[in-house]
Amino acid sequence: MQAIKPEHVTRTRILDAAEALFMQHGFEGTSMRQLTSRAGVNLAAVNYHFGSKDALIQAVFRRRLDPMNTARIAELAKLEASGSLSPETIIRAFVGPSLRLVEDAKGGGRNFTRLLGRTYTEPSKTLRALIGQMYAPTMERYKTALERALPQIPKDELVWRMHFMFGTLAYTLAATDTVQLIAGCKPEDRYDAQLLEERLTAFLLAGLLAPLKTSMRKAA
Amino acid sequence: MQAIKPEHVTRTRILDAAEALFMQHGFEGTSMRQLTSRAGVNLAAVNYHFGSKDALIQAVFRRRLDPMNTARIAELAKLEASGSLSPETIIRAFVGPSLRLVEDAKGGGRNFTRLLGRTYTEPSKTLRALIGQMYAPTMERYKTALERALPQIPKDELVWRMHFMFGTLAYTLAATDTVQLIAGCKPEDRYDAQLLEERLTAFLLAGLLAPLKTSMRKAA
DNA sequence: GTCTATAAATTGATAGAC
DNA sequence: GTCTATCAATTTATAGAC
Numbered sequence: 001m002q003a004i005k006p007e008h009v010t011r012t013r014i015l016d017a018a019e020a021l022f023m024q025h026g027f028e029g030t031s032m033r034q035l036t037s038r039a040g041v042n043l044a045a046v047n048y049h050f051g052s053k054d055a056l057i058q059a060v061f062r063r064r065l066d067p068m069n070t071a072r073i074a075e076l077a078k079l080e081a082s083g084s085l086s087p088e089t090i091i092r093a094f095v096g097p098s099l100r101l102v103e104d105a106k107g108g109g110r111n112f113t114r115l116l117g118r119t120y121t122e123p124s125k126t127l128r129a130l131i132g133q134m135y136a137p138t139m140e141r142y143k144t145a146l147e148r149a150l151p152q153i154p155k156d157e158l159v160w161r162m163h164f165m166f167g168t169l170a171y172t173l174a175a176t177d178t179v180q181l182i183a184g185c186k187p188e189d190r191y192d193a194q195l196l197e198e199r200l201t202a203f204l205l206a207g208l209l210a211p212l213k214t215s216m217r218k219a220a
Numbered sequence: 221m222q223a224i225k226p227e228h229v230t231r232t233r234i235l236d237a238a239e240a241l242f243m244q245h246g247f248e249g250t251s252m253r254q255l256t257s258r259a260g261v262n263l264a265a266v267n268y269h270f271g272s273k274d275a276l277i278q279a280v281f282r283r284r285l286d287p288m289n290t291a292r293i294a295e296l297a298k299l300e301a302s303g304s305l306s307p308e309t310i311i312r313a314f315v316g317p318s319l320r321l322v323e324d325a326k327g328g329g330r331n332f333t334r335l336l337g338r339t340y341t342e343p344s345k346t347l348r349a350l351i352g353q354m355y356a357p358t359m360e361r362y363k364t365a366l367e368r369a370l371p372q373i374p375k376d377e378l379v380w381r382m383h384f385m386f387g388t389l390a391y392t393l394a395a396t397d398t399v400q401l402i403a404g405c406k407p408e409d410r411y412d413a414q415l416l417e418e419r420l421t422a423f424l425l426a427g428l429l430a431p432l433k434t435s436m437r438k439a440a
Numbered sequence: 441g442t443c444t445a446t447a448a449a450t451t452g453a454t455a456g457a458c
Numbered sequence: 459g460t461c462t463a464t465c466a467a468t469t470t471a472t473a474g475a476c
Contacts, residue, residue, distance in 0.1 A: 199381075
């Protein structure tokens with residue numbers, strides 16, 4: 001049996017530490033010294049394995065985002081194959097892979113989803129563009145699928161509704177403990193993943209299907 | 221006629237510069253040197269006027285958040301007085317003041333809304349708590365109002381739907397240019413505030429009114 | 441109230457031994 | 459691949475002249 005490849009263990013330790021610290025202090029707020037100290041590796045290891053701090057940031061996102069978007073596309077393809085493309089199944093296919101990342105607490109997925117929520121607003125233009133590239137194929141597929149499943153919604157209106165959907169999901173992933181802001185709801189109130197998915201899906205589905213006002217009916 | 225008070229002009233210049241730079245580079249990513257240089261004031265001025273960088277951050281939020289939440293409460297009170305409390309009017313009262321901030325481009329409100337979107341996930345626990353305090357009275361009022369306007373929705377379900385609403389708004393304010401991520405939609409495509417408000421309201425109203433699944437029907 | 445000057449610490453990155 | 463040692467730049471913050 002093959003042992004764990006030693007050339008990857010340091011890399012992984014660095015990625016895990018970076019994920020946690022970037023989430024907690026931001027990119028610019030995390031120093032290489034904090035990072036390598038937490039990872040239990042030498043200060044020079046980041047530059048050896050990744051080249052620079054910026055390259056490390058990109059690697060942190062690639063590690064999680066690529067599999068997540070692959071899963072999203074795979075689920076959509078499965079739906080298309082089985083001919084069961086409804087607005088609700090499309091939403092579930094989109095939302096599911098990211099919620100499953102939240103559940104992967106011990107794998108560090110929870111850290112990542114919170115980090116991910118920040119990226120849409122925080123980071124440098126170059127990082128935002130890079131993340132946009134990672135999402136692009138997925139978004140294109142889902143846009144097409146939703147246009148077909150919701151032919152009654154004008155395309156430019158649908159773009160905005162997808163934007164709202166994306167925002168709701170991003171915020172939910174990033175700020176789960178902010179429910180506290182609204183009610184006296186304890187943050188770790190036995191977080192129920194299944195129930196959250198139901199709630200989120202119901203909300204998003206209704207939003208996507210919302211009745212059209214006359215002001216929205218200008219053609220694309 | 222009284223001239224502009226000189227003791228406030230430096231303060232304001234600093235707040236404006238901070239708002240823009242915090243949005244662009246984050247709190248920890250913005251140095252006092254960048255900040256004072258952009259504001260055209262001396263490096264020592266921040267510590268003189270605000271005491272520290274942290275206190276400056278708080279002041280940046282207070283300047284916009286307090287009037288915005290005051291406006292939200294005022295609009296809700298007006299609705300209550302006129303007896304026209306419907307889910308839709310409540311949503312508009314909540315959403316309106318923040319969208320009007322977006323429109324206030326030359327006053328710097330646009331910068332602030334983008335900054336605001338970041339706060340729910342990014343900042344230190346202390347800043348998040350502080351912002352939570354600024355929001356608390358408003359959220360309490362709106363929670364009560366929505367519970368009354370939507371008696372058919374269980375309270376714990378409504379908390380989540382408010383959370384989703386809050387997230388959609390936060391994301392919309394923060395990442396308006398991310399619509400680009402979804403479609404080939406130019407970011408500055410003659411941003412139409414009135415139309416956005418209609419789209420957002422329709423989406424949120426439908427989400428709040430979404431039909432209940434049996435799994436959501438456990439009592440509070 | 442505003443300035444210069446500077447202290448004291450920390451930063452990302454690299455060179456070179458092992 | 460990992461280490462120590464260190465560079466050059468930048469950071470927050472303050473002391474003290476004006």
